[in-house]
Amino acid sequence: MEKFPMTQAGFDQLKEELRWRQQEERPRIIEAISEARAHGDLSENAEYHAAKEAQSHNEGRIGEVEDYIARAEVIDVAKLSGTTIKFGATVTLIDEDSEEERIYQIVGDQEADVKKGRISISSPIARALIGKSAGDTVEFNAPGGARSYEILGMRFI
Template sequence: MTQRIPMTPAGLEKLREELRHIKEVQRPQNVADIETALGHGDLRENAEYHAAKERQAELAARMAYLESHISLAQVIDPEQTSSDKIAFGATVTLLDTDSEEEIVYKLVGEDESDVKEGKISISAPIARAMLGKEEGDDVSVNLPKGVHEYEIVKVEYKRID
C-alpha cells in the first residue's frame, strides 16, 4: 500500500503551482537553451550544452517528485478540524520554560515546512513530541543542545497559508 502524504490545501496548491511553472516556463526555456547550445558546434567541449542537459535532468527529476507528491497528497484542511489534541494542521503556541518566550508553530507536511514562517514538518522532533498533547500539557524535546521543556499554551485549528 502506498503511503499518503499529508498536506494542507495551501501546500498542495504550492506544489501544483511549482509543477505548472516548470512545465510552462522552465522546461521550454531549457529546450531553447539546448537548441542554442547545439548551434555552437562540437558537443564534446560545449559547456553550455552539457549544463543545459544537466538542467534538463534536474527539471525532469523535480517534475517526477512533484507529480508523485501531488498524486499521493492527503489534503487535510485545518479549518475543518476540531480537536483539543495536537495533530496535523494545528497551530500551537508554546511557552519556552527556560526563556519564558512564546513560540508559535504550525504543523504541516514535509514539503510545506518553513521555519521562518513558523511552519514545521509533522515529522520534526518537536512536532512528534507534541502530537496528541493538549493545552496545559508539558512537552520535553531532545535537541542537539540537550532536552528542552515547553508548556502548551494554546492549540488552534485555522487556515494555514
C-alpha cells in the same frame, strides 16, 4: 501506497510548482540546450552541459512533485476541531529555557518551512506535540540538544 498528509495551501503550492516546471522552466531549458548546440562542439561546451544538467534536475523534480500530488491526502484544517494537538494545528509555545514565545503550524513534509512557522509532521517537535493539550510540557531531542516547551494554546485556522 503511502499517503502524505498535506494542507490545501501546500497542495496548491505543489500544483503551482508543477505547472511552472512543465510550462515555463521546461521550455526555457530546451531553448538553452538548442542555443548551446548551435555553438558547435558539444564535448567542450560548458553551456550545453549546464543546460543538460538543469534539464535533468527539472525533470527529476517534476517526477517527485507528480508523485507527491498523486499521494497527497489533503486535509482541510478549517474543518478540524478538538483540544488535542494533531496535524494542521497552530500551536503557541513558550521555550522554558529562553522564555521566548513561538508559534508553529504542523504541516506535511513538503510544505514545512520553519522560517514561516510551519513545521513538518515528522519533525521531533511535532512528534512530541501530537496528542498533547494546552498547559502540557513537552520535552524532545532536537538537533541542537534537548528542548523543553510549555504549550500555551492551540487552534485550527
